[in-house]
Structures are given as structure tokens and as C-alpha cells.
Amino acid sequence: MDFIMNLPFATIVLSLFCAVICFAFKDKKARFVSYFLLIASGIMSASVIFYNLSSESGYFVYRMGHYDAPIGNEISAGLLEPSFLLLFEVVMLLSLMGGSHRIMRDVEEEKQKYFAIMVNLTHASLAALCYTNDIFTGYVFIEVCTIASCSLLMLSKRTRALVAATRYMIFSLIGSSLVLVGIILLYSITGHLLFPQLYEAIGTLWSTGEYTFPLTIALGLIVSGLAIKSGMFPFHFWMPDTYGTATPSASGILSGVVSKGYIFLLLKIIFRVIGYEVFLDSKIHYLLFLFGICGMIVGSVSAIKTNNINFMIAYSSAAQIGYIYMGLGLGTKAAIVAALFQIVAHSLTKPMLFLSVSGLSDTVDGKQDFATLRSSAHNNIVAAVSYSAGALSMVGIPIFAGFIPKLLFSISAFGHGIKTYLMLIALAISTILNVLYFLRTLINIYSPAKVESARKTIRFKNVPTFGVIVLLMSALNILAGLRSQPIVSLFEKGLELFINIR
Numbered sequence: 001m002d003f004i005m006n007l008p009f010a011t012i013v014l015s016l017f018c019a020v021i022c023f024a025f026k027d028k029k030a031r032f033v034s035y036f037l038l039i040a041s042g043i044m045s046a047s048v049i050f051y052n053l054s055s056e057s058g059y060f061v062y063r064m065g066h067y068d069a070p071i072g073n074e075i076s077a078g079l080l081e082p083s084f085l086l087l088f089e090v091v092m093l094l095s096l097m098g099g100s101h102r103i104m105r106d107v108e109e110e111k112q113k114y115f116a117i118m119v120n121l122t123h124a125s126l127a128a129l130c131y132t133n134d135i136f137t138g139y140v141f142i143e144v145c146t147i148a149s150c151s152l153l154m155l156s157k158r159t160r161a162l163v164a165a166t167r168y169m170i171f172s173l174i175g176s177s178l179v180l181v182g183i184i185l186l187y188s189i190t191g192h193l194l195f196p197q198l199y200e201a202i203g204t205l206w207s208t209g210e211y212t213f214p215l216t217i218a219l220g221l222i223v224s225g226l227a228i229k230s231g232m233f234p235f236h237f238w239m240p241d242t243y244g245t246a247t248p249s250a251s252g253i254l255s256g257v258v259s260k261g262y263i264f265l266l267l268k269i270i271f272r273v274i275g276y277e278v279f280l281d282s283k284i285h286y287l288l289f290l291f292g293i294c295g296m297i298v299g300s301v302s303a304i305k306t307n308n309i310n311f312m313i314a315y316s317s318a319a320q321i322g323y324i325y326m327g328l329g330l331g332t333k334a335a336i337v338a339a340l341f342q343i344v345a346h347s348l349t350k351p352m353l354f355l356s357v358s359g360l361s362d363t364v365d366g367k368q369d370f371a372t373l374r375s376s377a378h379n380n381i382v383a384a385v386s387y388s389a390g391a392l393s394m395v396g397i398p399i400f401a402g403f404i405p406k407l408l409f410s411i412s413a414f415g416h417g418i419k420t421y422l423m424l425i426a427l428a429i430s431t432i433l434n435v436l437y438f439l440r441t442l443i444n445i446y447s448p449a450k451v452e453s454a455r456k457t458i459r460f461k462n463v464p465t466f467g468v469i470v471l472l473m474s475a476l477n478i479l480a481g482l483r484s485q486p487i488v489s490l491f492e493k494g495l496e497l498f499i500n501i502r
Contacts (some may be wrong), residue, residue: 004051007044008077008131008345015124016330022117032117048082074133080494085130088257095351098469099249106247107155121148126261136193146172152250164241171238178225185218195272222374230262233295248358252351260343271498289329289448293426295322300433309368320346338408340491345401352473353390359383375449379457386470391438403481
């Protein structure tokens with residue numbers, strides 16, 4: 001076995017080890033442990049990508065312990081798994097570094113090391129969700145991710161943090177329960193938990209017509225559970241309080257990374273457990289398509305109606321998640337590639353928006369209503385520039401990352417009858433609504449204030465780390481928009497592996 005094949009397992013173990021040793025440190029030192037973890041894990045993820053690109057098969061399976069399947073446990077890595085984990089690690093590192101000054105302000109000093117611990121546990125769970133080849137192991141780390149995510153939210157000193165965390169926990173537990181019941185039902189029917197054996201058993205039973213109804217129920221429960229946890233319409237109403245109440249680093253991690261981890265696991269289950277053909281034959285994708293379109297519209301309308309800029313960005317996340325489920329629901333390879341690029345665009349943009357808004361609100365004592373934020377761009381130029389880049393990306397302006405998935409979705413829509421019209425109309429309406437609420441905020445923050453009030457001017461030298469990070473995020477966003485073809489090619493090759501690996 002080549003040394004590189006050990007790296008996915010080492011990533012998970014290193015994350016758990018770093019979470020434990022953070023108990024021995026205080027605030028800054030614990031945060032530096034998280035920085036080390038994310039950088040080291042990013043290097044390992046990149047190494048796995050290059051290894052698989054140069055290998056003949058393009059993937060490998062790592063057996064844990066001394067027993068083969070189905071007794072033993074496995075993790076697997078192709079191209080999509082390390083690629084998305086690398087994306088998550090980059091976003092987590094930038095979110096943590098860019099919002100470090102707000103962590104020190106929003107989280108009590110004696111609790112700051114727990115913030116780093118929960119970041120490490122979140123990373124461990126995301127690594128496991130990306131690499132696992134066992135559906136029950138996936139469920140275990142779904143629960144680890146849920147606990148860590150709720151803790152990140154609860155550590156904020158804001159008065160609504162506990163209420164928001166409770167609401168988030170309720171929705172998360174409902175989703176987790178549905179996933180668990182679905183896994184139990186699948187195991188009772190097939191007797192397997194590892195992906196390859198499940199795929200073979202489900203394919204055989206489906207082709208013979210045995211257990212078709214209970215299999216459909218099990219698959220529906222798993223898909224529904226992960227959809228709820230990722231914020232698909234109509235289960236997105238926990239987003240405003242969750243993202244709007246947490247400290248900016250936590251908001252960036254929760255919106256840009258955690259929800260995408262659940263979606264990526266869902267994608268693995270669709271291709272590696274259910275089977276692409278069985279998934280389409282079950283008609284579950286029609287519901288994902290319908291709810292995705294509804295989420296695009298309803299999320300944008302809710303964003304227009306709110307008067308809080310953080311809540312607006314949170315509702316926008318519900319609309320952007322709708323794009324992903326619309327692509328999964330269409331069910332074609334082109335639409336799924338578009339959905340994967342939407343994950344990239346959203347992961348790179350949303351944390352940047354939350355960090356930028358924190359910089360703008362700092363000029364007006366942390367207030368987030370539009371009236372108070374008027375003219376705030378002139379008091380924090382760096383935050384204003386990065387917010388502008390994020391807003392233009394969300395609208396879908398060319399050269400930014402957000403333009404590419406809209407283009408790919410539009411191309412993939414043709415040739416599908418009524419779905420073509422629904423998809424194109426939804427894309428047009430959602431884009432217009434995006435323009436309305438993001439343009440409103442851009443005009444607002446750059447326009448002169450109607451009433452003069454005390455404002456604090458924040459210059460680059462006052463928060464250099466924040467300035468460097470948000471500008472770097474803007475540059476990565478533009479880079480992804482300008483150099484999209486290599487990313488699309490990687491996703492296409494990765495999807496082929498998902499279809500062929502059994």
C-alpha cells in the first residue's frame with residue numbers, strides 16, 4: 001500500500017487528536033492548533049488529489065482493521081472526496097482567521113478554546129462524511145457534526161444564541177432521526193452497511209421488484225433527513241437565526257461548509273448506495289427538483305422582506321441551496337456538475353459576505369439594520385470591497401464564481417420538456433430577485449447617511465488579518481470564475497468514478 005493511501009484516515013485521526021489536545025491550551029494557542037490542523041489536512045487532501053489524478057484507477061479503498069468487508073470498515077477516496085474536503089478546509093481556515101478578532105469579542109475568554117475544539121470536531125466529521133465507505137459511520141459523524149455545529153452557535157454571547165441553537169438542534173435532530181430510520185430499514189432489508197454491498201443488494205432487489213416500496217421509503221427517509229439538515233425548502237427557517245446570531249467565523253463555517261457536507265454525503269449515497277438508475281426510477285428526484293425551485297424563489301422573497309442584513313444573507317443561502325437541489329433533481333450529469341460548482345461558488349462567497357458584514361457593522365456599534373448601515377462602506381473600505389465582490393458573485397456577474405453555475409444550469413436545462421421551462425423561469429426569477437436585494441444593500445452602504453450619527457472608521461492597519469483574508473476570499477472567488485474549466489473537468493471525471501466504483 002502506498003503511503004498516500006493512509007492520508008484520508010490520518011486526516012480524521014489528526015482532527016480528533018487536535019480536538020483533544022486543545023483542552024490543554026487557552027484561546028490563541030488553541031486557535032493556532034486549529035490553524036495547524038486545517039493547513040496540514042489541506043496538504044494531505046491536495047496530495048490525495050494529485051495521487052489519484054496520476055493513478056490508473058483514479059481512486060482507492062482503505063481498509064481499517066484486519067478484516068475485509070462486510071465485517072471490517074472502509075474509507076474510499078476518488079477525486080471528488082479530497083477535492084471537496086480541500087474546499088471545506090480552505091473555507092474553514094479563512095473563516096477562522098478572518099473572524100478571529102470577532103471571536104475574541106463575541107465569545108467569553110474562558111470559552112474560546114472550546115470554539116477551537118468544536119472547529120476541529122467539525123472538520124473531523126466533514127472528513128469522515130467525505131471519505132466514509134460505510135453508511136452507519138456516516139450517520140455517526142452526522143451526529144458529531146450536529147453537536148459541534150450547535151456548540152459553535154451557542155458559544156456566542158448574543159442573547160438569541162441559545163434560542164437559535166435550540167431551533168437549529170431541533171431541525172438537525174429531526175433530520176438525523178429520519179436518516180437513522182432509513183439506515184435501519186435499509187439494513188433490515190439488505191443486511192449490509194458498506195456502500196458496495198448496499199449498492200449490489202439494492203440493485204438486485206430493485207431489478208426483481210422485491211421490497212420496492214420499503215426500499216423507496218428508506219431512500220426517501222435518508223434523502224429527506226439530509227435535505228432538512230442542509231436547509232432545503234421548506235425546512236430552511238432555522239437559517240436566519242442560526243447564521244444571523246453566530247459570530248462571523250461560525251456563520252461562515254455553518255453556511256459555507258457544514259450544510260455542503262451533508263449535501264456531499266447525499267450525493268455519495270445517491271451514486272454509491274442507491275445507484276443512479278434506481279434513484280431516477282424511484283421518482284424521488286422530482287421532489288428535489290420541485291423543492292429546489294421553490295427554495296430559490298421563497299428564499300429570495302424572504303431576503304427582500306427582511307430589514308436585517310445578516311438575515312438577508314441567511315435567507316439568500318436558502319435560495320442558493322435551492323439551486324443545488326434543483327440540479328440534483330433534474331438528474332442529468334450536466335445538471336449535477338452545475339450543482340457541484342454551485343457548492344464551490346456558495347462556499348467561497350457566503351463566508352466572505354458574513355465576514356464583510358461584520359466589518360461594516362463594526363463601524364456602527366454592531367448594528368445590522370439597513371438604515372443604520374447606510375454609508376458604512378466609507379468607514380470600512382476593505383469590508384465594502386469584499387462585500388461588493390460577494391454580492392456581484394451571488395447575482396451572477398461574469399468573472400465571479402457565482403456566474404458559472406447559473407450558466408451551467410441554463411445549458412443543462414434544455415431538452416427536458418416541461419422541466420426546461422420551469423428551470424429557465426426559476427433561474428430568471430431568482431436572478432432578478434437576487435439583483436433586487438443585493439443591489440439594495442450595495443446602494444445603501446455606499447449612499448450618504450440621511451441622519452448624521454457617530455461612526456467608527458476602520459482602516460486596514462486596524463484589522464490587518466481581517467483585511468488580508470476578505471481580499472484573499474475575493475481573489476479566490478474571481479479565480480474560480482475565470483478558471484472554471486479545470487474545476488468542471490475535475491467534477492466530470494469525479495462523477496464518472498462515482499458511477500463506475502462499486
